[in-house]
Amino acid sequence: MLTAKNHFGETVYIGDLIKKEGVQQLKGNHYFCPQCEGKVIVKLGVQRISHFAHVHLSPQCVEYDRESAYHMQAKMQLYEWLESECSKVDLEVFLPDIIQRPDLMFTYLGNTYCVEYQCSPISEEIFQKRTNGYLSKGLIPLWILGANKLHRKQTNVITLPKFQSLFIKRNHTGAWYLSSYCPSIKSFITITNLHPLSPHTMQCDYEIIPQSQLHLPQWLNPIFQNTFYVANWCKGIQHVKDTMIRYHTDKLFLQELYRNQLHLYLLPPYVGVPLRDNLLLETSPIIWQMYVLLDNIFSKKVGIILTKEDVYKRLEKRINRNHIKIRNHIKPSVNQLLALIREYLYLLTKCQVLKEIKPNVYRYENQMSFPFTISEASNFEKKFYNNLTSEKIVWY
Ligand SMILES: [Zn+2]
Numbered sequence: 001m002l003t004a005k006n007h008f009g010e011t012v013y014i015g016d017l018i019k020k021e022g023v024q025q026l027k028g029n030h031y032f033c034p035q036c037e038g039k040v041i042v043k044l045g046v047q048r049i050s051h052f053a054h055v056h057l058s059p060q061c062v063e064y065d066r067e068s069a070y071h072m073q074a075k076m077q078l079y080e081w082l083e084s085e086c087s088k089v090d091l092e093v094f095l096p097d098i099i100q101r102p103d104l105m106f107t108y109l110g111n112t113y114c115v116e117y118q119c120s121p122i123s124e125e126i127f128q129k130r131t132n133g134y135l136s137k138g139l140i141p142l143w144i145l146g147a148n149k150l151h152r153k154q155t156n157v158i159t160l161p162k163f164q165s166l167f168i169k170r171n172h173t174g175a176w177y178l179s180s181y182c183p184s185i186k187s188f189i190t191i192t193n194l195h196p197l198s199p200h201t202m203q204c205d206y207e208i209i210p211q212s213q214l215h216l217p218q219w220l221n222p223i224f225q226n227t228f229y230v231a232n233w234c235k236g237i238q239h240v241k242d243t244m245i246r247y248h249t250d251k252l253f254l255q256e257l258y259r260n261q262l263h264l265y266l267l268p269p270y271v272g273v274p275l276r277d278n279l280l281l282e283t284s285p286i287i288w289q290m291y292v293l294l295d296n297i298f299s300k301k302v303g304i305i306l307t308k309e310d311v312y313k314r315l316e317k318r319i320n321r322n323h324i325k326i327r328n329h330i331k332p333s334v335n336q337l338l339a340l341i342r343e344y345l346y347l348l349t350k351c352q353v354l355k356e357i358k359p360n361v362y363r364y365e366n367q368m369s370f371p372f373t374i375s376e377a378s379n380f381e382k383k384f385y386n387n388l389t390s391e392k393i394v395w396y
Contacts, residue, residue: 001052001064002076003092004031004040013091014042014050015076023050035094035101036061049073064092064101070148071119074183075103077211078115078144082106085216098133105139108216114139117181119146121163124329142220143167147182147189156232158191158204166329168194168279171221176279179219186211192224195274197236198243198284199325203229203274228274230385237272240284241265252323253287260294266371268293269384270351277340280332282325291318292344297353297364308360311341351384 002014011034017026026042033040036058043053049072053065067075075091082089082104089106102114114134127143134141145167151159160168160178167178178191187210195203205227209218241264244250257264264286271293272286281288295314296306315337318324326332332340345362348354355365371377 001033001040001067001092002072002079003034004052005034005037006031013079014052015080017042018050026050033058033061034092035064049076060099066120068119070146070183071117074117074119074146074181077183077186078117078181079104081211082216095133095137098137100130100133102134102141108220112139113142113220115142115144117144117146118167119148121149124162124166127166127329142179143169145178145180147180147184150180150189150191152206153201154232156203156205156229157197157201157236159201161200165200165327168327168330171223173223174276175224175226177222177224179222188214188219190222190224192222193227194279195228195233196278196282196285197233198240199282201236201240203233203236230389233274234381234385237286240272240286250284250287253290256294257290260298262370265374266377268351268368268370269377269381270347270353273344273347275340275343275347277336277343280327280330280336280340282327283323288315288318288324289344291315291324292341293368298368300364302364302367304364305357306362306364308338308342308345308362311345312338315341350388 003011006012007030012031023044027044029042031040031042031052032038033052033054036054038058038061039055040052041055042050044050049069051067051072054061057065079089079091086106086108089104091104092101093105094101103117104115106113106115116130131141131143143166145164149164151164153159164178167180168176169178170176175192176194178194180189180191181187182189185208187208190207190209191204192207193203193205197203205224207222207224244254245264248254254264267286267290271290272284273289274285278285292311292315295318296311297304312334315324319326342360345354345356349356349362352366353364353368354362357363371380
């Protein structure tokens, strides 16, 4: 903990105390925990950052005594940065109504934000509970991931296990990103242009901005350029397919392909495409997009008519049967899922598989064609992405 109450009941910040009295003077002084009111003392560390620690551990405050030096250092840096960016910042303030204690709380342009800087994994339940706690008080939660929890796989690929993926959110233009901070290099690290290949592996960009060069409005609403790396994406999709075959993951899906006399390596190139809102679903785009094709047009006669709502109903069935999973913490609404379907159907019209005959009403126009060999599949894919990028059909 970086704050405590003194004998007068005033909240004191360790950074200020050290500046005023010097580290050695603080030894032996008693302070009190703002939450459990138990005694706390100043701990001075050579490697560890100076902080308050409980004399007797209290069950409700265990989390604070376990905070790593990395966590405390980040919290201290963010506190001092926020103080220069806005007028009212509180550190580790205890909110008794919801029994929560955000790392930082600040008010900006009439909104009050609660920063949860998280370095140690927490469950989705706790994440949701805390998020809902803040929202119930009209406070805006800001979840920031400790940069020591980022696992960069390759230049433009990241692995985001369940805990890390909870931090994914959107900016005001609807673009997906993840906010992170590294105290060691005193910089904000934003993961942008996130395109999921599988539940936890995503294509992305990294934006590293030193604290001294970033201001609050950009932090609250980062703006970034859209980028997309075709060759990287195709390699990623191939890797996901290889993994499915090698490790027999997603058995249900593979079995369904075999029942339909299809092979994972011989699917059309419009299976597994990066749509803007693929992140609403946890299931790989290879799987859910193929399910959409299987449920709506594959083995149907050319000429049949389908609507966006028909496709949604069939997708919903797959979700209920757990064949397709949504990202729970994002809680996609029906309208958001309909928009995702529309995006996919639009792409299928561009591939001349479907034709939109009225708004949101489609006719199955040209039979889906499947490659016969792996080299043919690869040629189809090349042609497909060339057309997409030259026509600027999607955002890249
Ligand atoms: Zn306490």
